[in-house]
Amino acid sequence: MPLIELSLLLLLAIAVGGALVHWTPLPLPILLVVLGVVASFLPGLDGIEVDPELFLLLFIPPILFADAWTLPRRDFVRALKPVLLLALGLVVLTVLAVGYLMHWLIPAMPLAVAFTLGAIVSPTDAVATVATTQLLPLPARIVHIVNAESLLNDASGLVAFKLALAAAATGLFSSTTVAGDFVHLAGGGILVGVSVEWFGRELRQRLIRLHAGDPVLQTLLTVLIPYGAYLAAEALQVSGILAVVAAGLWASGQEAKGLSADARQHAREVWRMLSYVLNGVVFVLLGLQLRRMLTGVDHFAPLDLALYALALWLLLMVLRIAWVWTSAHLRFRLHWGWGGDASGPDPRRLLLVSWAAVRGSITLATALSIPTVIASGTPFPERDLVVFLAAATIILTLALNGLPLPWLIRKLALNSDDQPAHEEHAARAAIARAALAKVAVASRELDDPEDRAFAEQLLARYQGKLELLEGDPGHAQLRATHIALRRQLRLAAIGAERQRLHELHAADAINDETLRIIEEELDERELVSMISVDRG
Structure with a gap:
């Protein structure tokens, strides 16, 4: 053959x-x-x-x-x-x-x-x-x-x-x-x-x-x-x-x-x-x-x-x-x-x-x-x-x-x-602390209110990761539930975007290249949103 x-x-x-x-x-x-x-x-x-x-x-x-x-x-x-x-x-x-x-x-x-x-x-x-x-x-x-x-x-x-x-x-x-x-x-x-x-x-x-x-x-x-x-x-x-x-x-x-x-x-x-x-x-x-x-x-x-x-x-x-x-x-x-x-x-x-x-x-x-x-x-x-x-x-x-x-x-x-899981858990906590320290130092040098608001939001996100990894189990579970709900909202929004994108393509409002470019961006956002709750 x-x-x-x-x-x-x-x-x-x-x-x-x-x-x-x-x-x-x-x-x-x-x-x-x-x-x-x-x-x-x-x-x-x-x-x-x-x-x-x-x-x-x-x-x-x-x-x-x-x-x-x-x-x-x-x-x-x-x-x-x-x-x-x-x-x-x-x-x-x-x-x-x-x-x-x-x-x-x-x-x-x-x-x-x-x-x-x-x-x-x-x-x-x-x-x-x-x-x-x-x-x-x-x-x-x-x-x-x-x-x-x-x-x-x-x-x-x-x-x-x-x-x-x-x-x-x-x-x-x-x-x-x-x-x-x-x-x-x-x-x-x-x-x-x-x-x-x-x-x-x-x-x-x-x-x-x-x-x-x-x-x-x-x-x-x-x-x-x-x-x-x-x-x-x-x-x-x-x-x-x-x-x-x-x-x-x-x-x-x-x-x-x-x-x-x-x-x-x-x-x-x-x-x-x-x-x-x-x-x-x-x-x-x-x-x-x-x-x-x-x-x-x-x-x-x-x-x-x-x-x-x-x-x-x-x-x-x-x-x-x-x-x-x-x-x-x-x-x-x-x-x-x-x-x-x-x-x-x-x-x-x-x-x-x-x-x-x-x-x-x-x-x-x-x-x-x-x-x-x-x-x-x-x-x-x-x-x-x-x-x-x-x-x-x-x-x-x-x-x-x-x-x-x-x-x-x-x-x-x-x-x-369970040693690999413990190592991963500890590593995630360590890198979250490093990010918190870096953002905290950088935020002191920001003058624009919008920039400082974004820095505070980023600090809160990393602090939330630490709570999931090292905080009280009850609070961590509650936060994990909130993260899961927010993830569902993000995925629902991305799904609506994708549906509308394909409707535009079906109506010849956009060509195949535009479809591929935007859908690739949506795919990347969807993958990020689908990260498991235990990873913050």
Whole structure:
């Protein structure tokens, strides 16, 4: 199928999935995979093949950059020790355990190929993890640990994959090269990512100083950062994935500095759309390719394939649960990076961290990147089976891990942390005091009665915000009611303006351009008026 038609069909599938998800109990990633499988029965869609290099380049950099960008750096640093234990220790354990078990279970699969499979399925995936947890009321620390782990373990998983792949293709393996390769790939990727992001931010700041701060231009340059980091890292033969993650983490909390309000709002909306669309494309493509993956292993009995897939999923879960619980208790006993309760690890939180182990796009792209032939010119041993088991792991983790998460959270009665809400509350009160002090000082220098009246009105507005945030609950509730009523009046007035505007347009009293200009202003005023009462 031509690329343009395929792209339009992918976007249509994402739109259909986004609409249907409100009427089904399925999370959006699983629903999109199902839609992809259904679409694969349409003429021209049964043989879709995706170039893994192109897949990685087009989709993964912006998605990982956006996920790393939104990960709070302070909380990431606080959770670094448990994250490193998961992203490094668990990956190594998984590669070894999966390799030996699958080689024992499937003797026709060489041990080096089994290690390759272990490296492919070892990393949890940031794309799938965020997509299945972002709307769930998980505690903030659990969200930070799971998301940070899925961002960092791509580096260790890909290093293990390259080493295992080299061993499977050449028959040569040297354990002494592991540490050197890891330092080269990971360390080089971090340096490249930070350098590219710094250069891009400096370029945008220079353009702003030269009065070229157009929001569209600034957003475009931001979108180019992850692609630049990935391509630069790959050109230098270091980890492009980790370069993108490092660029996103370095940009977190700094990208908005120096930008205008229009540029920040524009960037947020563009990145929101990009993340939604690209995440959706990943899962629809997975569904489109499942039928083709099954044809490559049709010489195996269906029951055997199901047994292999379930055994692999079960092993991954046993390893993860054991590692999470053991490492948490050791950190608590040794007082090493422990950030939980003083009484010890909470079994409910450990269960959630253990269960949030979804695989996704990185696993798929890595599996598809396995060469069809090895150095000797012979076919890669059991390549189709490895690709099938990787795809089956994605499906099983989405279904058996992602799908029960809402039920599991309700069953454990573990609500989200209130620390972010407290921080936001305190921050709003602090900035309101700063505004009060500034306006109070400036108002003393005003001579015009109208200007002083406006300053007093502004002071009263900020004082009202403080009453809502820190005042007596009864008075705060009464003021919130008054604010809600005033908001309804403003919205009613804006609605009347919009209705009259469209009447003028229908009567040809104004043209389309005038309609768009005025309606954009009305939309902005409506959005401001619809800010929730608790935000003043």
